[in-house]
Amino acid sequence: MSGSTPNTGANRIAGKGRLSPAKTVSFTFDGKSYNALEGDTLASALLANGVHLAGRSFKYHRPRGILGAGSEEPNALIDISRDSARRQPNIRATVQPVFDGMIAKSQNRFPSLSFDVGAINDGMGRFFSAGFYYKTFMWPQKAWDSVYEPFIRKAAGLGESPDEADPDHYANRFAHCDVLIVGAGAAGLQAALVAGKSGKQVIICDEQEEMGGALLSDATSKIDGKPAAEWADDAKAKLAQMDNVTVLPRTTAFGYYNHNMVTLTELVTEHIANPDPDLPRERCWQVRANKVVLATGAIERHIVFPDNDRPGIMMASAAQTYLNRYGVAVGRNVAVYTSCDSAYSVAFDLKRAGIEIPAIIDMRETIDQALLSEAEELGIRVLKGFAVVGTKGRLRVKEIAVQPVNGENVEHFAIDCLLMGGGWTPSVHLFSQSRGRVKFDDETGTFLPDIYTEDCISIGSCNGTHDLSSAMAEASAAAKDAVGGKAPKAVKVADGPRMSGFHIGSAKGAGPEDFTKAFIDYQNDVTAKDVRLAVREGFHSIEHVKRYTTTGMASDQGKMSNMHGLAIAAEALDKPIPEVGLTTFRSPYTPVTFGTLVGHNKGELFDVTRKTPMHDWHVENGADFEDVGNWKRAWYYPQAGEDMHAAVNRECKATREAAGIFDASTLGKIEVVGPDAVKFMNMMYTNPWDKLGVGRLRYGIMCREDGFIYDDGVVARLAEDRFHVTTTTGGAPRVLNMMEDYLQTEFPEWKVWLTSTSEQWAVIAVQGPKAREIIEPLVEGIDLSNEALSHMSVSEGKICGVPTRLMRMSFTGETGFEINVPADYGRKVWEAIYELGKPLGMTPYGTEAMHVLRAEKGYIIVGQDTDGTVTPHDANVGWAIGKKKTDFVGIKGLQRPDLVAEGRRQLVGLKTMDPKIVLEEGAQVVDDPNHAIPIPMIGFVTSSYWSECLDKSIAMVLIENGHNRLGETVHIPMPDEIIKAEICSPVFYDPEGGRTNG
Amino acid sequence: MANAERIHPLDARVFGGNGVVLNPVEARERISLRADDKAIAGLGKAIGLTLPKKPGKTISKGEVSALWIGPDEWLIIAAEGSDVETKLNKVKTGLYSVVAVNHRNTAIVVSGINAVNALNGGCPRDLSLEAFPVGDCSRTIIGKAEVVLWRLAEDSFHVECWRSFSDYVWKYLSDSAKSA
């Protein structure tokens, strides 16, 4: 029977299936080599080679076989790899196309799939009942770290995650369309044909390699006079001709979000042996559709009976798919256990293909006469009102025990495969994710879409419309409704198998009195018994039952198990199913890789890296960088043999003794322009601005309404109606946002505009006693003398022939200039200054030296010395509050009782008794280290450095009542010592401030 | 002494492939223009065009283009030497703010049959011709960067961003183009 293609498996049936027998590929499974046909899934290829045993179960390590033929597969989870870096665990064999050279491995077994030591758990079943972990790993607490957690970690989780970096890349695509059709079975294809003809933008996606859904395995239905699969081929060919239709196979819609946003994951190269390295491995589509058409189909339910999980026991519809689509017989001697008409057509197809069907065991007493006649014609025995009550066979089912539903006599059948047909569960997952409400339909025992909240429509079997003719009509109507236009021509359909009849909950042999393992959730090893136990133990909400038993919580999210779990819980609770309710459907519909979610945002695109115009110079001169927000800032410039400490010491000394050059380009800058600019500045900053003359600078403090410091920076008045405002590096966006907020919503009538100029200007700080001497030769049109350009002044002119806003200011306590030049000139101007400065002892200094130099002067850094609870008074900049102002942001906050109270934490200096000890930033300060624990904390260290210039350590602390405690001793308890220190002024260097005026 | 040279943030980059070409735009004069209603006519006249008042529209005349960014905000892009800053600042009617952003911003022209797909790798906007016709512009995002997107032709876009984001935007578009 396997005549023409013997090399791709003994179970290939000549003349069956849609795969070209000419193309074969080879792969390995657990080290053994097999051949397959191109187009096979791993599951069909294994079954063709007689392999049912595909894995071990999660908890009991029971041997498990391939159960289905689609994405709902709970058992056959396989580790797939191309090479050591390209390995993915937990791939469902039923959806993974075989490619040449594929390496497949079973999971959750040791040492081998057929002999697994973990299977001892199976015998210990009564110890592993629902809630086992909750009940067992309770005490002693110490055992958590050493025993329980390592054990649980080892036992939990399926598969092994890859340990090499992922060499592939992933893509993202935002797309917009008129109609998105999810699912390309009969209904989806028909909807796409109708919508496509309108010329509107249509996207149709389907999770499978080949579109067509159930049509591809339907040997009896006819559409437009053609066999179903042929019609599907024609439909696909027509869609391919339509420019306005995007056809996405291997693409799963996994999430449905607000306002008709649906996310899809497209497997771009998973089916290709040697993919082009430029192709992304997966692509995430974020589709916004005017109308979403859900044609997601239905999933066949299994039957809950004792030992219903042996390899060789599988879904009836899956067997039909393997036969009609892949040309593979799942067994040679196949029994069918059903409560649904659709399983009969499976038995008939198999029988016609030469497979022995010893019996159809149907739970129902009354069965459609046409089915019975056809069975009789084919010589198939039908047992009406019978149940399968037991199975045998360790690694493959070999025998079943059959008993009348209402009787005792047991009959045994020798078989090599048992098919189950428990009815169909419409896939309402996406509909439910869209926040649509479902309603329980007693007639069919299913939840069906009821109330829509998004602009979508369910058609076909996901809507409970199971017969082909009705589904096609529903599809045409939905598509026409979505795109308008004339009603499409009716499609002539000769219906094939009917899908009536169902069973949910436990079947005979798995009832409350039976001590048997009848699985409802294969992947998490949950049995009917476990659900009943959970209800007995007091879990009455289905959400609680789910979490306690873990039913439906595996990676298949209970696609097959949920209805059974619900029905058994309802029975145990003695409530009708709709009263128990469904658990919530959540995204993703099927597991999605991190790659899909990450898309382009990996490697150097993980986040934006902002670099200043002088960045390359810093690199060339050996700088180490620190991240400040998204910026890379030069941290220090180590010379040969220097560590960070030595480099920073040298940079600080050089700056104080000669000069330093510093890249301050990252500072935020905002140009405030308009006749109401002063008024606006008065409102936003605590300072008064009216009297700041043109050409002058002032240090400004900005609070929030609560009176706490929000940002600070030096502000230049360039004209009556124009300010150049600087902000902290990290604060730039939020400061501008807050300013815009006040301007647009509180003071929209004020004539003033804000423009971010952070990146318009490169800022070169030149600081130190020789600063003026160094830059003077480069500057044109500005008198740099102390008289003409005194400390805190600004003048516009030229440097190196390009425009500059040259500010005389200092964040170091030395004579200093901040030279703003248009950014593209930054590097060349920097180089020109450095060339002149180097012979005079000038050094570039980084952010670390900048921090030390400013701390020596007691200058604060917002966000380091303040934390959102510090007022200007607390931070010694109360002088920056305009006392006569009647309003500014924070004026009321600053009057609040707590903010004016005595004894607040205030910023002061701290000198350690041993000047060599540098305190740790963040260290807590206490008064009495001998106080009983817990010792009251009175403050903490905000900044702490070694000051090379002062030859001692310096620190700033926020400490209770600090301003009134100068000279007092406090303690800083550290793990190995208690450090003594004295509270002092935070200005350690040049307290008179003469040096800035040099 | 020679004047300091200008270094373009995207100097000497090229990308082409898979139906997408990226080209850095050379130096331009750029003004962030803010104005009240009374000033609009005069400001437009000063640079030889009419400032667009409709959201998301652009008006170009010769080497000068005005992009509507917000209800009182335009981005003026002009060839070097147009001296639009001086011209705008001479206007006497109405109130306005002229701020040069010629070094803050830089731009990339994205063109080719797959240009839309490359952009939609990171830009969530509907870039169909119906939703975003030739001549439309808007501030929006690409990946994690803010940009101003301006459709020059059916398959050609001007992508304007701040200079320190330009390396990211360039690399993002190159990566996206590969899988367009």
Added chain:
Amino acid sequence: MLLIHCPYCEKDLPETEFHGEGEAHIDRPTNMADISDAEFEKFFFIRENHKGIVFERWRHLHGCGRFFNAVRHSVSDKFIMTYKAGVKKPKPTKKDIEAVLPPAKSTPANEPIYADAVKGKK
């Protein structure tokens, strides 16, 4: 991802271009320095944050840059309208509100935890 109508750009645009800015129609007192602590508390700290129809501020941050207001149902996430800053607080009609309500519970499906919790309290 929401689709938000910007009243200045006059288009429905993706949420990622926008930034939520909290509750709308809270005016900053014009006599800020003179208000009582209780008034300040109400102005600065107290927000409704209720389930149902909310008036909220958005900024089209990565777009036209404008602040504007919206009326949205915080459960269904559907907008009744958006409007420019400074426009008087609108009064949505009964019809407006009905159009954005989350669907009535046709069955207890999807809500079992809450149903149970309520029952448990009795």
